[in-house]
Amino acid sequence: MTPPLDAHGLHRFFRRGDTEVPALLDVTLTCHPGEMVAVTGPSGSGKSTLLNLLAGLDDPDGGVVRVAGERLSHRTPAAAARLRARHIGVLTQGSALFAHLTVRENVRFAESLSRASGVRGDELIEALGLSAVRGSAPRTLSGGETARAGLAVALAGSPSVLLADEPTAEVSTDEEHTVLDLLDRWRPPAGATVIVTHSAVVADRADRVVHLVDGRIA
Numbered sequence: 001m002t003p004p005l006d007a008h009g010l011h012r013f014f015r016r017g018d019t020e021v022p023a024l025l026d027v028t029l030t031c032h033p034g035e036m037v038a039v040t041g042p043s044g045s046g047k048s049t050l051l052n053l054l055a056g057l058d059d060p061d062g063g064v065v066r067v068a069g070e071r072l073s074h075r076t077p078a079a080a081a082r083l084r085a086r087h088i089g090v091l092t093q094g095s096a097l098f099a100h101l102t103v104r105e106n107v108r109f110a111e112s113l114s115r116a117s118g119v120r121g122d123e124l125i126e127a128l129g130l131s132a133v134r135g136s137a138p139r140t141l142s143g144g145e146t147a148r149a150g151l152a153v154a155l156a157g158s159p160s161v162l163l164a165d166e167p168t169a170e171v172s173t174d175e176e177h178t179v180l181d182l183l184d185r186w187r188p189p190a191g192a193t194v195i196v197t198h199s200a201v202v203a204d205r206a207d208r209v210v211h212l213v214d215g216r217i218a
């Protein structure tokens with residue numbers, strides 16, 4: 001069966017002055033259908049670099065990322081954007097919501113990019129406890145509501161790959177459990193979920209933990 005997300009032999013180097021910084025060294029990560037993987041590691045170990053490669057927002061210097069069997073790495077920006085819209089939902093810390101759109105408009109916009117139906121967005125708003133704030137501007141939301149609205153946006157296009165960067169970094173412990181319950185309930189059932197986190201609570205929820213040290217899987 002084709003893995004929903006398959007990253008093979010990833011290398012990424014950055015130039016700093018005259019030196020080259022190895023940010024990722026031979027990282028391979030194959031996610032099985034339905035799997036949730038937590039990526040942990042100290043600051044500077046390469047977690048964000050890896051997530052950017054998995055999202056197709058950056059290209060590896062070596063290796064390849066495939067999403068649902070299609071190569072995502074080293075595509076034209078338009079082709080990468082099409083693949084992202086079709087397959088990938090991204091959840092970042094803080095708000096990735098457009099400030100001038102309401103919660104519902106943000107969700108509907110994300111949905112329209114993936115050409116999804118319009119039904120799931122409203123279902124998500126209700127299921128994620130956002131009905132009361134569906135017409136509100138993002139700046140008026142609490143931290144927990146913001147995290148849940150970000151989750152609704154990330155899931156609106158029914159992605160087969162959900163990538164999350166510290167999704168609970170800015171919420172209370174209670175809200176962290178709520179957001180994780182919702183994420184668990186709504187994550188791609190046959191797809192892949194990858195969560196970069198410093199939180200032991202989040203890592204505990206994952207099917208597998210990948211620990212990075214100095215750009216390598218430890």
Ligand SMILES: Nc1ncnc2c1ncn2[C@@H]1O[C@H](COP(=O)(O)OP(=O)(O)OP(=O)(O)O)[C@@H](O)[C@H]1O
Binds near residue numbers: 021
């Ligand atoms: N655009 C860049 N230019 C130069 N160096 C970079 C760039 N992006 C990342 N790096 C370097 O690559 C290494 C890995 O960084 P990365 O941000 O992926 O780590 P991280 O594990 O996500 O850290 P944190 O937990 O602090 O977010 C670090 O040494 C960092 O300084």
